Amino acid sequence: MTLTATTVTAPTARPRPPAGSRRAGRSRPSWRSPAYLFILPGFAVFSLVMVYPTVQAFLMSLQDFSLVATKPSQWIGLTNYLDALSDPVFWRALANSGVYMVVTVPGQMVLGLACAIALKNRLKGRSAFRIMVYIPVITSWVVVSILFKFLFQTEGGLVNFILTDVTHLGDSGVDWFNGRWTALVAICALGVWKGVGWTMIIFLAALQSVPDQLYEAAQVDGAGGLAQFWHVTLPSIRRTLLFITIMLVIGAFNVFISVSLMTGGGPANQTQVPLTYLYRQAFNFLDFGYGSAIAFMLTALIALFSAVQFRLGDKAAEEAIA
Amino acid sequence: MTTRHRTRPHTTVRASQRRRRRWLTAGRYLVLSLASLVSLGPLVYLLLVSSRENAYSLTSPADLLTGRHSLANYRQAWIAGDLAQSFLNSIVLAVGTTGLVVLLGSMMAYGFARFRFPGRGLLFALIVVELMVPSIMLIIPQFILARDLHLLDSRWGLLLVYVGTNLAFNTFLLRGFFAGVPVELEESMRIDGAGPWRRYWQLMLPLAKPALATCAIFSFLGAWDEYVWTMTIISSPDKRTLPLTIALFSGAHQTNWGLTFAASAIALIPVLVVFFCCQRQFVGGITAGALKS
Numbered sequence: 073m074t075l076t077a078t079t080v081t082a083p084t085a086r087p088r089p090p091a092g093s094r095r096a097g098r099s100r101p102s103w104r105s106p107a108y109l110f111i112l113p114g115f116a117v118f119s120l121v122m123v124y125p126t127v128q129a130f131l132m133s134l135q136d137f138s139l140v141a142t143k144p145s146q147w148i149g150l151t152n153y154l155d156a157l158s159d160p161v162f163w164r165a166l167a168n169s170g171v172y173m174v175v176t177v178p179g180q181m182v183l184g185l186a187c188a189i190a191l192k193n194r195l196k197g198r199s200a201f202r203i204m205v206y207i208p209v210i211t212s213w214v215v216v217s218i219l220f221k222f223l224f225q226t227e228g229g230l231v232n233f234i235l236t237d238v239t240h241l242g243d244s245g246v247d248w249f250n251g252r253w254t255a256l257v258a259i260c261a262l263g264v265w266k267g268v269g270w271t272m273i274i275f276l277a278a279l280q281s282v283p284d285q286l287y288e289a290a291q292v293d294g295a296g297g298l299a300q301f302w303h304v305t306l307p308s309i310r311r312t313l314l315f316i317t318i319m320l321v322i323g324a325f326n327v328f329i330s331v332s333l334m335t336g337g338g339p340a341n342q343t344q345v346p347l348t349y350l351y352r353q354a355f356n357f358l359d360f361g362y363g364s365a366i367a368f369m370l371t372a373l374i375a376l377f378s379a380v381q382f383r384l385g386d387k388a389a390e391e392a393i394a
Numbered sequence: 395m396t397t398r399h400r401t402r403p404h405t406t407v408r409a410s411q412r413r414r415r416r417w418l419t420a421g422r423y424l425v426l427s428l429a430s431l432v433s434l435g436p437l438v439y440l441l442l443v444s445s446r447e448n449a450y451s452l453t454s455p456a457d458l459l460t461g462r463h464s465l466a467n468y469r470q471a472w473i474a475g476d477l478a479q480s481f482l483n484s485i486v487l488a489v490g491t492t493g494l495v496v497l498l499g500s501m502m503a504y505g506f507a508r509f510r511f512p513g514r515g516l517l518f519a520l521i522v523v524e525l526m527v528p529s530i531m532l533i534i535p536q537f538i539l540a541r542d543l544h545l546l547d548s549r550w551g552l553l554l555v556y557v558g559t560n561l562a563f564n565t566f567l568l569r570g571f572f573a574g575v576p577v578e579l580e581e582s583m584r585i586d587g588a589g590p591w592r593r594y595w596q597l598m599l600p601l602a603k604p605a606l607a608t609c610a611i612f613s614f615l616g617a618w619d620e621y622v623w624t625m626t627i628i629s630s631p632d633k634r635t636l637p638l639t640i641a642l643f644s645g646a647h648q649t650n651w652g653l654t655f656a657a658s659a660i661a662l663i664p665v666l667v668v669f670f671c672c673q674r675q676f677v678g679g680i681t682a683g684a685l686k687s
Contacts, residue, residue, distance in 0.1 A: 101510045101511050101512055101514070102511065102512075103511070103512055105509050105510070105511035106509065106589075106590045106591075107505035107506075107508075107509030107510075107511045107514070108505070108511065109505075110501040110502060110504050110505030110509075110590070110594070111501070111502050111505040111506070111517065113498055113501065114498030114499060114501055114502040114561055114565065115502060115517065117498065117554070117557055117558050117561060118502075118521070118524070118558055118561045118562060118565075120539070120554075120558065121532075121536065121539075121554060121555055121557075121558025121559060122524045122527070122532065122558055122559065122561075122562065123520055123524065124535075124539070125532040125535035125536045125539060126524065126527060126532060126535075128535035128538070128539070129531060129532060129534060129535045132534065132535060132538075183429070186425055186429075187425065187426065187429050190421075190422040190425040190426050190429075191422075191426065195419070195422060195423075195426075201426040201427075201429070201430055203673070204429075204430035204433055204434050205426075205429050205430060205433045207433060207434065207437065207666075207669075208433050208436075208437075210615065210665050210666075210669050211437070211662060211665070212618070212619040212621075212637055212658075212661060212662070212665070213619065213621065214619070214621045214637040214640055214641050215440075215637075215640060215658040215661060215662060216436070218640065218641070218644045218654060218658065219436055219437075219439075219440050219655070219658070220436070221644075222443075222651055222655075223436060223439070228454055228455065229455075230436075230439060230455045233454060233455045233456070237454070237456070265432065265433070265436070268429070268433070269433065322526070322528075325528065326528050326529075326530070328530055328622065329621055329622065333641060333644075347528070347530045350530075350534075351530065351533070351622075354533075354534045354537075355537075355626065360534050360538070363534050364534050364535070367528075367530070367531035367532075367534065368531070370528065370531065371526075371527055371528060371531050374526065374528065375526060378526065
């Protein structure tokens with residue numbers, strides 16, 4: 073849902089004059105500003121639920137955290153972090169979310185862009201198609217995770233039925249959730265299925281804002297459909313491409329509910345992703361410090377990825393202008 | 395292209411163009427039909443299973459086309475699964491979250507957009523930073539916090555965290571919107587003697603209706619679908635929300651998918667209703683916004 077929600081941030085990213093600059097010129101910043109009354113109630117909740125736990129998460133990651141009041145928590149420095157770095161399951165979890173990212177990010181982008189291109193111009197039934205492809209986005213992760221688990225069942229699952237009885241691609245059904253890679257296929261399939269509608273909507277908006285004159289000019293220069301796509305469409309929507317990539321990469325690291333409900337990280341921790349693993353460490357083994365350390369490393373990784381992508385995006389933009 | 399124009403008579407060029415366009419349209423329909431089929435197929439399948447009597451005896455998807463279909467599973471899930479209570483919890487929590495997030499978020503957004511005060515940069519930076527923090531990363535300290543506040547296994551604990559986690563994004567979104575409203579409008583109201591609260595309530599909020607609607611929809615859906623926090627703190631059956639009930643249901647009635655999917659369909663209905671009622675805000679709002687970038 074966070075991903076869906078973020079769709080609307082793209083718009084606000086346009087440059088604006090500093091907020092209320094005119095007023096600001098007249099009224100000096102003051103501790104008696106009425107703004108505090110507006111900000112205080114919301115910010116109190118926000119601080120309690122978000123800011124304080126963020127600080128707390130960091131402190132806990134440095135402790136052998138104890139849940140009982142009688143036994144105080146021990147400060148153990150970076151031990152939790154070092155433990156994680158030498159924990160093969162942690163690395164496997166990272167690798168799994170890497171696989172998920174490598175499959176679902178391009179998958180959602182290519183399919184979403186294909187749908188957006190098909191929808192760009194007038195067409196009978198256009199809005200109906202748009203709605204149908206968007207519907208998976210608004211479904212609940214819990215419901216569709218259970219649904220996909222059912223579709224990928226070994227006995228009586230729709231996917232195996234299509235593979236064996238309908239298309240005869242295989243003699244016997246695949247035991248999807250019994251192996252790491254086949255289980256990841258099912259998890260990735262759900263990720264792509266649920267995300268295409270979102271990328272489609274964002275791409276569609278971007279495509280419709282490309283001026284027609286650019287295409288007309290390309291046509292005059294004799295550019296065919298493919299050349300137009302490569303030299304007009306893609307460069308024109310590169311900001312959108314960057315935005316979508318960043319959001320999807322963050323989303324890929326955040327995968328949790330689907331893994332938790334489809335495989336529970338199993339068999340034998342084969343399909344753990346960082347979030348399911350940290351949840352298990354915290355709430356099954358009550359190792360809150362270790363879970364927090366994993367959480368912190370993951371956040372750092374996401375921040376790093378976003379920063380690198382922003383850099384690359386800026387560079388690409390500069391080159392395109394130059 | 396230009397050479398073709400010169401060498402061929404005009405009519406054939408037009409005909410070939412028309413033919414090409416027809417192929418293009420066919421291709422577009424093909425892509426969109428496939429995408430729609432794949433998008434809706436699993437959900438249609440869910441409805442087929444949920445309405446199939448004796449769904450536990452299903453051995454092959456082909457059986458779905460035979461046998462009796464009725465609402466029996468829905469009735470049974472509603473009664474046996476105690477869905478009514480979960481449904482009520484979900485509705486109350488989603489509506490409460492939406493109201494609080496829209497109110498508190500728009501107040502914060504107005505404060506940030508229209509005033510300068512000491513600490514403004516720092517406070518807003520905190521909001522932006524928290525936008526990037528994955529929500530599950532905070533679940534461990536939030537759990538400790540809820541324990542210390544005696545909010546474990548409590549619906550107030552759910553509401554507090556639902557509101558808190560949705561505030562950052564909505565404040566960010568609305569601040570952008572408010573900042574774009576011309577200052578002159580507010581100035582003239584100020585000259586007429588309207589205080590900040592009246593300007594917020596009578597000018598900014600009505601102007602921001604479309605943005606508020608977007609916030610409301612996403613807060614509602616966020617709360618309606620929330621699962622992880624609920625699963626972490628709720629243990630009493632009468633305090634569960636729909637996603638938790640459905641997840642537990644599928645675990646307990648492993649073989650009876652008909653019941654699980656009937657419960658799932660019940661949870662999907664309000665979402666689809668909101669979606670179809672507020673399509674403008676959904677798709678249109680996103681589209682209109684993205685055009686500006």
